[in-house]
Amino acid sequence: MRGGADSLHGLLLRWLLPPLLALLILASWASYFGAHVAVTRAFDRSLLDPVQALSQHIVFERGHPVLMLSQDTLRPLFTHVYDTAYFQISDEHGHQFAGDLTLPVPPKISNKPQFYDATYDNQAVRVVAMRVDLDSDPAVEEVPHFVIVQIAQTLIRRDRNLYELMALMVAPALVIAIAAGLLVSVGVTKGLKPLHALQQEIASRSHLDLRPVPVDHAPLEVRPVVVSLNALLGELAAVMEGQQRFLANAAHQLRTPLAGLHTQVELLLREQMPEHTAQVLNTLLDATRRATHLANQLLTLARAEPTTEHLVNRQAVDLSVMVEAGMVAWLARARSKHIDLGFELLPAVCAGDALLLPELFANLIDNALRYTPDGGVITVRTYAAGGVAMLEVEDNGMGIPEAQREKVLERFYRVAGSPGNGCGLGLSIVAEIVRQHQASLQILTPVHGAGTLMRVSFSVCT
Ligand SMILES: Nc1ncnc2c1ncn2[C@@H]1O[C@H](COP(=O)(O)OP(=O)(O)O)[C@@H](O)[C@H]1O
Ligand SMILES: [Mg+2]
Incomplete structure (x- = not known):
């Protein structure tokens, strides 16, 4: 050494x-x-x-x-x-x-x-x-x-x-x-300054940014190193892309047989049968739902992660419009759980990906609905403050213990004893999309005591 x-x-x-x-x-x-x-x-x-x-x-x-x-x-x-x-x-x-x-x-x-x-x-x-x-x-x-x-x-x-x-x-x-x-x-x-600049350029990258390092910024003597590094980055990107494509394909392929299974079990449940058999079939139906959810989440995650070809496709997105578009479905789910779901929507325009942002929101509201007991209150807010577009989902449910607020962002991590058939991928998807947008995610406790306040701030406004 x-x-x-x-x-x-x-x-x-x-x-x-x-x-x-x-x-x-x-x-x-x-x-x-x-x-x-x-x-x-x-x-x-x-x-x-x-x-x-x-x-x-x-x-x-x-x-x-x-x-x-x-x-x-x-x-x-x-x-x-x-x-x-x-x-x-x-x-x-x-x-x-x-x-x-x-x-x-x-x-x-x-x-x-x-x-x-x-x-x-x-x-x-x-x-x-x-x-x-x-x-x-x-x-x-x-x-x-x-x-x-x-x-x-x-x-x-x-x-x-x-x-x-x-x-x-x-x-x-x-x-x-x-x-x-x-x-x-x-x-x-x-x-040595150009070398230092090169080092900073590489150091400032995220582990997922595998784009080639610009060769013309590098001093002549270091160019062969940069060229080799770029070749390596290219291979790595290809491998990662292959894996991602495999994951997306596998998840996608799983959805069809799962949908078939789901339909068949539902059809079967309409038949006359002993109480015990019906119970087993219901458990089977639940497992099918969970597997379908998992396949969907995996697919979303694979799509959310960038590849060298597909980087976030930025366009002006009004968060309030985006929330409003799916409002009816969420209201129906809330009503079935006797949850008071309210929307306080003010214009909040950010530069974002029109396909990924709804996924982000869906996972936040899904969690709020899942982890807030019957009769709870959920409020969705969008607003712009000081050049920052905000999206907030606040509930008065069980809340996330402070010590686990980092952990819940990890893949497949669930707080012990969480109800429902989640797979622990929802917040990883949220975190990934947030990272893609150079936005920030805060997991807070609402001002009025218990519950969870999820706040996403998009600093890049248009
Ligand atoms: N609004 C919320 N209220 C309480 N706990 C939550 C909330 N959102 C997420 N969590 C906790 O974070 C964990 C991870 O969430 P997520 O990644 O969406 O996975 P999943 O919902 O599939 O379990 C959940 O298991 C739950 O314990
Ligand atoms: Mg979830």
Whole structure:
């Protein structure tokens, strides 16, 4: 799981930032060497003047080299603000005859100034050494023919300049590296945004929404994933559709033999027969009714669930008109149970499916009639409030315990001890149709005490 849990963001940063840092270090290193060469060259050049000055004032007198410069002339040549400089002049045998420096003479020496690093008096110094030929007679072997001039200078100002130069070169690189890091971070976040949008698009879907994810919203690199996902969604939708079609077909096929059975039992019951047989036949008739109801409910449920082909077919539906259309049948059922069924119908137009909404209402009123004892009161209301179309079915029956108000929406769930031959699918159908319409269903207790108030609010009004 370790590798898989890495965020793309972290991964990209981890791949980009260390190389960036390594490059920075490498660049600093290169800058250091560049700066060192430049500073060394510049400062070495500044040592040429004193070496020339010294060499021009060495004369050959009475068999000896002599430096013809006074201390006063010499001092400014060797005095600097930060650094100290020393010099020495030795003859070809290594005998020093002028200066305050004691450094070994380099083994090979030419008439060109020669620079090298050394340590003098526990300090790092830069030394320039040069051979100066004397105008002694070359034929005479006993006298010196050349001298060696050496000047050593401490490195304080060189180092200072080197650091200054380094700072000037590395600081912009550092700024660039930090800016690059930030840009990479921002860029990666921005770059991953389409992926995030894609994730949200998929996350916001219901488990029944198996439509393909729009491919053109996805970043190019992720498109193959989306295409595969869509293929999978397509297969899943096909399977679900097949199952749904099977369920609808099976339920539909069941209805015909059940209707036949029902008719036959009813016909049989008209015959003369012993009391006991009539009782058995009545039980059979009841079971047939229940099976027919179950087949009908299954069919409705299968039809209510969306498939990729069939999504809710929205049109403007006035809930009051829809309720009124079936009113007569419901009034007849209420009368047989001595229930006072009242309608308070105000226009309430919503965008809905003209076939599914009557199913929703039928299940609500059926439950109210079923679970309200004889002599009860049921009120059906439709109205519009604040852009929301409302459908309410209120009864003063047995009510639904608060703890079970979620549960009764599940398939085949019935409150224990519920009377009648229901199969527990009615409220699942209601919930499904509500979900399809992005409406909301509330199971409430009426203001006047006992009973049930079913309220469906359709927020999408036309
Ligand atoms: N108006 C109501 N009053 C009391 N109980 C109800 C009402 N409507 C539904 N119920 C309870 O919710 C359960 C589930 O309802 P439903 O899904 O329609 O299944 P069925 O009516 O087939 O039992 C019912 O068994 C009943 O206990
Ligand atoms: Mg029911």
